[in-house]
Amino acid sequence: MFSELIGEIIRMVKSEIKRKHYVNLNKEFFMARDIFALLESNELSFMAKRVLKNNKKFFGNVVFLYAPLYVSNYCVNGCIYCGFKNSNLIKRRKLNYDEIRKEMLYLKKSGVEHVLILTGEDPENVGVEYLYNVIKIGKMFFKEVSLESYSLNEDDYKYLISAGLTGVTMYQETYCIEEYAELHPFGPKSDYKKRLNTIEHAIKAGVREINIGVLYGLCDPVFETIMLAYHMDYLLKTYPWIEYSVSFPRMKPAYNVKFDFEQVSDKELIHYILAFKLLFPRVHVNISTRENENFRNALVGVATKMSAGSSTNVGGYTIYKDEVKQFSTEDKRTIEEFIRYVKSRGYNPAMVNWV
Ligand code: SF4
Secondary structure, three states, X not given: OHHHHHHHHHHXXXXXXXXXXXXXXXXXXXXXXXXXXXXXXXXXXXXXXXHHHHHHHHHOOEEEEEEEEEEEOOOOOOOOOOOOOOOOOOOOOEOOHHHHHHHHHHHHHOOOOEEEEEEOOOOOOOOHHHHHHHHHHHHHHOOEEEEEOOXXXXXXXXXXXXXXXXXXXXXXXXXXXXXXXXXXXXXXXXOHHHHHHHHHHHHHHOOOEEEEEEOEOOOOHHHHHHXXXXXXXXXXXXXXXXXXXXEOOEOOOOOOOOOOOOOOOHHHHHHHHHHHHHHOOXXXXXXXXXXXXXHHHHHEOOXXXXXXXXXOOOOXXXXXXXXXXXXXXXXXXXXXXXXXXXXXXXXXXXXOOOO
């Protein structure tokens, strides 16, 4: 498990990050340790050209689209950066199966074929049985159903796969161990290593797609990017058959969140993404509607997975439109508008990755 190596890798990264590094940007393949030099390089346009060329070679002109669907905001955790944290006195909801069908029908009519089901963490209110049923319903509407929820064990993931689960998204949020403890002061999510191990439980259970990431703004972004690279390197070497994506979300304002987060500029984030893509040309980069229209437009072609028309509150598409969101989104275009934009750039907006 990566969690057994994490202490050693963090020590190495903290020591290396203070040194200067060099890499020949023309070389064909990069190694994980090249991430240091790539993050020190100023050759962003050269890197961008190489990434676009690689993407064309490995993915063609395709951008895979998906939509998130929040089914519950019950949460026993206290993540200080989140609008759904337990201490926020907000209306808590869990959609019933009829409401879920209504939300799914709306997404289906927009052309969506891949839905990402999201919940907070509250196994008493939102147990594995409920998730199983949500996925089962999801499979009646969509070709792909992924899950972004709380840490489950291997048997639970096997059970959900039997309902049709295709992918799991699990962000470590931050690889900085001490900050992790401060940012997650209570609840099961405060266990750093348990969270880190969850991805491997899902893989061993047989899931096909894995999406990892950090939440930029919680800790030193250069350190986070390097750790993300070492984590992906480990996953690719240990479980090479999985289709991997990495998200690069930045912290956005959320209800009653007064946390003073570290700002990451557009240029810095693009640099992290390009460096990462040079190391891992076959790994998808996923950019959500957290980011604004201009930023997302600039990344079409670099990112090969993108959400569209997203609502980030429970039942937010058709039922409870004005309730508290997990975080605010900036790209307000509808799915149809985003599809038109992707086409106008000469890319093929693909609604499904697996048939
Ligand atoms: S980030 Fe997830 S686990 Fe943490 S408080 Fe928000 S909904 Fe709960």
